[in-house]
Amino acid sequence: MRHLRVLCAIADAGSLHRAARELGMAQPSLSTQLRRIEQTLGGRLFTRGRTGSRPTPLGHIVVSRARPLVAELAAIVAETRAAAARAADGPRLRIGATASRALPGWLRLLRARVPAVEPSLQMDVSANALLRMVAEGRLDLAFVHEVEGSPLRVPAGLCLRVLVEREPQFVTLAADHPAAARREVRLADLAGDRWMVDSTVDGEWDALCRMLRRAGIEPDLLHGDYLTAYSLAAIGEVVTVSQPTARPRPDLAIRPLEGDPIGVRLLLAARTVAELDESCPELEEAYWEAARQSPAYQEWLRRGTTSTGWSPAHRGPGDDQRVLASGR
Template identity: 80%
Template sequence: MRHLRVLCAIADTGSLHKAARQLGLAQPSLSTQLRRIERALGAQLFVRTQAGCRPTPLGLAVLSRARPLVAEFAAIVTETRAAAARAAGGFRLRIGATASRAIPGWLRLLRARPGPAPALQMNVSGNALLAMVAAGRLDMAFVHEVEGSPLRIPPGLCLRVLVEREPQFVTLAADHPAASQPELSLADLAGDRWMVDSTVDGEWDGLSRVLRAAGLNPEMLHGDYLTAYSLAATGEVVTVSQPTAHPRPDLAIRPLKGDPIGVRLLLAARTEAELDEVYTELEEAYWAVAREAPAYREWLKRAEPRGARDGRAMPARWATAEGPADALT
């Protein structure tokens, strides 16, 4: 396994010097190890040039077999250490997440358990978080997947769907002419500029597709959502928002007719047992903030009977025996 890690490090860095530094070795020692590996296999695996090292065709074939083995071994080590720490009472859960109002409540519920408090790492990129889970740098990730822009799910990850399709609402100034309506069409915003955080996986492409499908070609600005909300409050832009967004007196949060923009909410981990360990708390936290969001609460009241008529699957939290009206009180 050590030899396979050496080959992967050289290929990843493209340099014996950089690979040696990554592995904590002296470069001459790494060069000696590479020669031994090549002698053992009976073939040259890398071409050395002034620009660095690049795999030979045979080297590429070896690497294609080596990478999954190295990743699987790393996962075994990570999971074994985590299990040992959990058994000893010293395990600290490492959670990654894209932005969601459910995060504070989820952490509060998890911190109420005995043992160390979980650690949180936020990132705008769901793809980056999923890669960190696969590499063992995080235990799990709560991410959103923009409709039409699927995330890259690394092999071996287990997924749990919290919400199959969460509608995305629009945020605009409270005194915007369209804000008097309880539900908007994209045509109502034809004269507005939009601001979108293009660093969030799929957001720019997803909104662009929806606007084109509606026959609109508005000016679109790049910006983080904190800036977008500030500009929306002054009427400079409109922006997409999660339906759980907290209401503000200077902003109006409205659903869009036909729900043209949607995301899927996913929890990912390396094992089903890890998902089982935290999913109930995440579900509870999410629906708690959903009940606190007036626009989303009203949307769910309308959507539940509509979903029952046309066969659309509604979130389980709202399809209980008590019915949506009781669930929302």
């Protein structure tokens, strides 16, 4: 790696003299080192003249391959040093999560309750990966969603608490889409639309396919992250699923789907019930704080409570699920 750093420095500086100065070494030593590298690789990497040093065709190939490796190593060193510094500052609560509007409020409430313990956040599109990290001791908590019809692979021994038993998934479409005029969107109104979904999110691609095929729609699906999906939905190129807590935008309409055909279960995972007890109240408060900021979700909740008596699942310590060696 030291040799690769030397080659990048020479290519960037344009001369052995300037590269040696930047590397903090004498020019004769750098020249000797470059000759050894060239002997090892079997060809000249730089042409040297009065105007400086320029990469040869072989040098261009080697330097282009070296740059990302050198940059990655520098990033690893920086991140490791930062992690070590944080560890030295005091205890941390290591949280993993899939995407949720509740996260900023949760972190804020945790910091307010226990200022001495700094929460750290690691995001991942894979709920299964986050659960494995909790089981392996690399995270203390994981806030994840389980897509209906695609059960998570929960490692043995984890404790789970259900925040919401079934959160409906809404549809996001352009504000001027004909279906946006409806209070609830029928899948039949979207039969001619192309959908975009992030297939890296555990279960979401399969769930969307199942939902559309049950409605008699052969899905026209595109893979993409949800930031891109929202941008394309705003100009009418696609429609996409969204969490009901998504905040409104003037160029987008966020609507419930008629019959709530797709849903997720929101779970908090830890290795002990005590860890759940310490963090779940703040998460629950943060979630419903985010829900209050979504007019579409608030209207859905009012309709559901009035017509069916629906209410979110609130579970105490006695309702936790402990996953044993035999499975879920």
